Amino acid sequence: MAELSYREAMAKALREGLVEDERMFIIGEDIGPYGGPYAVTAGFLDEFGPKRIVESPIAESAMVGIGTGSAMAGLRPVVEIMTINFSLLALDQIVNHAAKIRYMSGGQFTVPLIVRTVTGGGAGLAATHSQNLEGWYASVPGLKVVIPATPHDALGLFRSVRKETDPIMFIEHILLYSTRGEVKDDYYEIPIGKADVKREGKDFSIIAYSRMVNVSIAAADALSKEGIGVEVVDLRSLRPWDRDTVIQSVRKTGRALVVEEVWQTGGFGGEIASAIQHEAFDDLDGPVARLGGLDVPTPYSMSLERLVAPTEATVIEAIRKELAR
Amino acid sequence: MSTKTIKKPTSLDDTTLIDFYRQMALLRVFEERCAEQYMLGKIRGFVHLYIGQEAVAVGAISVLQKDDYVTTHYRDHGHALARGLTPNSVMAELFGKSTGCSKGMGGSMHLFDAPSNFAGGYAIVAGHLPLTNGLAFAFKYNNDKRLVATFFGDGALNEGEAHEVMNMAALWKLPVIFVCENNQYGMGIPLEDSMANPKLTEMAKAYGMPSAKVDGMNVLAVRDATEAAVKHVRAGNGPYFLEFSTYRFRGHSMADPVLYRTKEEEGKYRKLDPILTFGEWLISNKKATQDQLDKINLAIEYIVEESVKFADESPFPKIDDLYKNIYAETT
Numbered sequence: 001m002a003e004l005s006y007r008e009a010m011a012k013a014l015r016e017g018l019v020e021d022e023r024m025f026i027i028g029e030d031i032g033p034y035g036g037p038y039a040v041t042a043g044f045l046d047e048f049g050p051k052r053i054v055e056s057p058i059a060e061s062a063m064v065g066i067g068t069g070s071a072m073a074g075l076r077p078v079v080e081i082m083t084i085n086f087s088l089l090a091l092d093q094i095v096n097h098a099a100k101i102r103y104m105s106g107g108q109f110t111v112p113l114i115v116r117t118v119t120g121g122g123a124g125l126a127a128t129h130s131q132n133l134e135g136w137y138a139s140v141p142g143l144k145v146v147i148p149a150t151p152h153d154a155l156g157l158f159r160s161v162r163k164e165t166d167p168i169m170f171i172e173h174i175l176l177y178s179t180r181g182e183v184k185d186d187y188y189e190i191p192i193g194k195a196d197v198k199r200e201g202k203d204f205s206i207i208a209y210s211r212m213v214n215v216s217i218a219a220a221d222a223l224s225k226e227g228i229g230v231e232v233v234d235l236r237s238l239r240p241w242d243r244d245t246v247i248q249s250v251r252k253t254g255r256a257l258v259v260e261e262v263w264q265t266g267g268f269g270g271e272i273a274s275a276i277q278h279e280a281f282d283d284l285d286g287p288v289a290r291l292g293g294l295d296v297p298t299p300y301s302m303s304l305e306r307l308v309a310p311t312e313a314t315v316i317e318a319i320r321k322e323l324a325r
Numbered sequence: 326m327s328t329k330t331i332k333k334p335t336s337l338d339d340t341t342l343i344d345f346y347r348q349m350a351l352l353r354v355f356e357e358r359c360a361e362q363y364m365l366g367k368i369r370g371f372v373h374l375y376i377g378q379e380a381v382a383v384g385a386i387s388v389l390q391k392d393d394y395v396t397t398h399y400r401d402h403g404h405a406l407a408r409g410l411t412p413n414s415v416m417a418e419l420f421g422k423s424t425g426c427s428k429g430m431g432g433s434m435h436l437f438d439a440p441s442n443f444a445g446g447y448a449i450v451a452g453h454l455p456l457t458n459g460l461a462f463a464f465k466y467n468n469d470k471r472l473v474a475t476f477f478g479d480g481a482l483n484e485g486e487a488h489e490v491m492n493m494a495a496l497w498k499l500p501v502i503f504v505c506e507n508n509q510y511g512m513g514i515p516l517e518d519s520m521a522n523p524k525l526t527e528m529a530k531a532y533g534m535p536s537a538k539v540d541g542m543n544v545l546a547v548r549d550a551t552e553a554a555v556k557h558v559r560a561g562n563g564p565y566f567l568e569f570s571t572y573r574f575r576g577h578s579m580a581d582p583v584l585y586r587t588k589e590e591e592g593k594y595r596k597l598d599p600i601l602t603f604g605e606w607l608i609s610n611k612k613a614t615q616d617q618l619d620k621i622n623l624a625i626e627y628i629v630e631e632s633v634k635f636a637d638e639s640p641f642p643k644i645d646d647l648y649k650n651i652y653a654e655t656t
C-alpha cells in the first residue's frame with residue numbers, strides 16, 4: 001500500500017497507459033512545459049515527447065475532434081479539457097458527434113475516446129469557472145460518465161476506462177487533487193458502473209459521488225457519535241449507474257439522502273431519487289431526500305461561495321431533519 | 326463563377342472520361358428518383374439533393390486512393406455514390422431499411438460505409454470538420470501516407486469550428502483536403518449576405534494554407550485541381566483548400582420552395598449543367614458517341630430502378646435494433 005494524492009494517482013494512471021499502449025496520446029491545453037493546469041501531466045512531455053503529449057491551441061471543439069476522429073481511426077486519445085466549463089465549447093463534438101457515431105453508423109465506426117476534465121467549485125473562481133455539469137453529460141445515450149472520488153478509485157477506474165471502446169467523460173474534481181488515500185500496489189481494476197459502499201451504516205443511506213463522498217463521510221462520522229449509523233454509497237459512475245447497490249443499501253436502511261454538488265434543479269440526483277422511491281418504496285421509512293448545490297450562479301466572495309455546495313454541516317442537518325419528521 | 330464551358334485538353338483515356346460521365350449521370354438519376362420517392366412518402370426527414378453539383382464529387386473523389394478517408398456534410402448522396410457505395414445500399418438507407426449503408430439508423434444525412442472508408446455524412450453544419458482533422462491526425466501519428474478529403478458548403482465557413490479546424494490542420498500539417506462546394510447559398514441566404522469577405526480562398530490564406538478556386542461545373546477542372554491538392558498533401562506538406570464554384574439546381578432540401586432566387590438566375594446556371602456540357606464535349610471531341618451515352622443513361626435508369634426495388638423489398642430494422650450499437654456492450 002502506498003499513500004498517493006488524487007493528482008499522483010491520475011498521473012500514475014495516465015503514465016501506465018502511455019507506457020503500455022502506443023496508440024494512446026494526450027492532447028490538451030498547457031499540458032506540456034506548463035505541466036497541466038492542475039499539474040497532473042508534469043514531466044510527461046520530457047518523458048514521452050511531443051508526439052504523445054500534444055500541446056493544443058485553445059480550441060476545445062477542434063481538440064475533441066482530434067480525439068473523435070483519431071479514435072475512429074484506431075488511436076486511443078485522451079483529451080484533457082482544462083475544466084468542465086470549457087467543455088461547453090466542445091459540446092457539439094461530444095454530444096452531436098462522439099456520442100452518436102457508433103449508433104448512426106450501424107456499428108461500423110467506434111469512438112474509443114476519453115475526455116478528462118475537471119468539475120466543481122469552491123476555489124474562488126466565480127460563476128464561469130465553478131460549475132458542475134456532469135449531470136448533463138450523464139443524460140446522453142452513447143456517453144459514459146465516470147467520476148471518481150478517491151485516489152484508489154481514480155486509478156482503478158482509469159485502467160478500465162482505457163479498455164473501453166466508447167466515448168467516456170472522465171470527470172475529476174478541482175478540490176480533490178491534493179486529497180490523499182491508500183492505493184494498492186498490486187494491479188487492480190475497477191469496473192465502470194459499480195458503486196462502492198464507502199462507509200457502512202444501518203440507519204440511513206447517503207448516495208453521493210465525487211467530492212460529495214468525502215463530505216458525506218465526514219457527516220456520517222459525526223453522526224455515528226450520536227449513535228446514528230449512516231451508510232455512504234459512492235456511485236463512481238453516473239452513466240451507467242449502479243441501481244442494484246443503491247437499492248440494496250436503501251432496502252437495508254429504509255432511508256435515503258442523495259447528495260450532489262450540481263444545481264439541484266435538473267440535477268442527476270433526481271434520477272436516483274426517483275429510482276429509489278419507485279424500486280424500494282415498500283422498504284422506505286420516509287421520503288427520499290435530496291441535497292444539491294443552490295440554484296445560483298456561483299458567487300465570488302468567500303462569504304457567499306461557502307453556502308453554495310453541500311457541506312458536512314448541511315448534510316448532518318438534512319439527515320436530522322428527515323429523522324425528526 | 327467561371328462561365329467557361331470549354332474543357333482544356335486532357336491526358337485521360339476515353340474509358341476514364343466516359344466513366345466520369347457515367348458516374349455523374351448516375352448521381353443525377355439517383356437524386357431524381359430520391360425526389361420522387363420522397364414525394365411518395367417512402368423517404369422521411371430532410372433530403373438534400375446534389376443535383377447540379379455532380380462534377381465536384383465525381384472529379385474530386387476520382388483521384389483519391391481507396392484507403393483514404395472521405396467525410397462530408399448532409400448533402401452526401403453524391404459523395405457516397407462517387408466513393409463506390411452501391412445505389413442499393415444508399416437507397417435502402419433512405420428508405421430506413423436494415424440493408425442500408427448505416428443499417429437504417431442514419432438516414433439521408435448520415436450515410437456511413439466503413440469498407441470504402443466513407444467515414445460519414447454529418448448533419449451539423451461544420452461539425453464533421455473537427456473529427457476530420459482527427460482522422461488525419463491518426464494517419465500522421467502512424468506515419469501513414471493516407472489523407473482525408475472533406476466536403477462542406479460555403480455556409481460552413483461561417484461556423485467557428487471551421488476556423489479552429491483550419492488553424493489546427495495548418496499548424497500541425499495534417500493531411501486534409503478541404504473541399505468547399507460553393508453553391509452560393511446557405512439554405513436561402515446568399516453568400517454575400519452572410520460573409521464579410523466572400524473570397525473564400527482568402528480564409529485559407531489566413532491560415533497559411535495553399536488554395537485554388539476552380540470551376541466546379543467542369544469535372545476535368547475539378548479532377549485536375551484535386552490531383553494537385555492530393556500531390557501536395559500526400560507529400561506531407563499539410564492541408565490544402567479547394568473552392569469549387571457550383572450551383573444546386575433544386576431547393577436546399579425537398580422542403581424548400583425556393584423563394585429566394587430568380588428563375589433567370591437558375592436558368593443561367595442550368596446552361597452550365599455539368600453533365601450536359603460534359604456529354605457535349607465528349608461527343609464533339611470524339612471521345613464518345615451519342616449512342617454510347619444513350620446506352621449508359623439507359624443502364625443507369627435500370628440500376629436506379631433496381632435500387633428502389635431493393636429498398637422497397639428490404640426489411641425494416643427489428644425492434645431489438647433500437648438498443649443496438651449505443652455502446653460496445655450492446656452491439
Ligand SMILES: Cc1ncc(C[n+]2csc(CCOP(=O)(O)OP(=O)(O)O)c2C)c(N)n1
Nearest residue numbers: 400448449450478479480481508510511512
Ligand atoms: C449547426 C447548424 N446550424 C444550422 C443548421 C441548419 N442548416 C442545415 S444546412 C444549412 C445551410 C448550410 O449551407 P452550406 O454550408 O452552404 O451547404 P449547402 O446546403 O449549400 O450545400 C443550415 C443552416 C445545421 N444543420 N447545423
Ligand SMILES: [Mg+2]
Nearest residue numbers: 478479510511
Ligand atoms: Mg451552400
